[in-house]
Amino acid sequence: MEAYIILYLCSLGSSLGYLLDSQSANQNDSLILQLQQDVKKMQDEHVQTSVEMKDFALKLKEKDILIEYLLKQHLSQQDIINNMTMKSDQQDIVLRNLTAELSQQKFAKLEKEVAFLARFSQPRPSFWNRTIARNGPIIYDDITVNFGQGFNQTTGIFTTPVGGLYVFQLTSLAESYLAINLFAGGALYGTSSGLQGAQGSVQTVVRLNAGQTVLTQLAQGTGTLVGSRGYTQFSGVLLHSY
Known part of the structure; x- marks a missing residue:
């Protein structure tokens, strides 16, 4: 009887060990799976972040190009304004000289x-x-x-x-x-x-x-x-x- 009890306890211990080992293996598998999922999520987030960073960099580059274009346009318009101002000044000088010449001619004509x-x-x-x-x-x-x-x-x-x-x-x-x-x-x-x-x-x-x-x-x-x-x-x- 005692031998039977001892045998039963040994068998029960083996079953419990097996159950514990199986449960530990399942937990490890679940943990590994969870870790893999977390890594995959981080990778996906990293890829998304990289894409967003590229889009942001592209937008920054487009803004820089736009700013450079606007700056060139402003400088070009300023050059046009400066040229127009210079031409206007030159025309004023020509007009004053012509007016003076006409006045001199008129005065000379009156004198003669x-x-x-x-x-x-x-x-x-x-x-x-x-x-x-x-x-x-x-x-x-x-x-x-x-x-x-x-x-x-x-x-x-x-x-x-x-x-x-x-x-x-x-x-x-x-x-x-x-x-x-x-x-x-x-x-x-x-x-x-x-x-x-x-x-x-x-x-x-x-x-x-x-x-x-x-x-x-x-x-x-x-x-x-x-x-x-x-x-x-x-x-x-x-x-x-x-």
């Missing part, structure tokens, strides 16, 4: 516009009463044109404001025989003469320097001229300056 017309204005009934002296320039009382301000009404003398080629004309109508000389630059260039009621005239072209004088002076006769209607007048105009 030289002409005068002097005459007697005495109307009727004092038709034949314009008496002039023999020893000096004839004084005209009606200066209708005086471009360049070369004619002096007080002295009756025209002084050339600029050098150039001039044309002068003298027309006279006398009560009786009368002759009037035309002097330019100190030289006699012609005589206007006529009998009573006859109109005389003289016209000449003269090259004069600036500051030379032109005048009319009684040469012969009684010195009584017809003053109305422009019958007696003295005129001059600059044809070309130099």
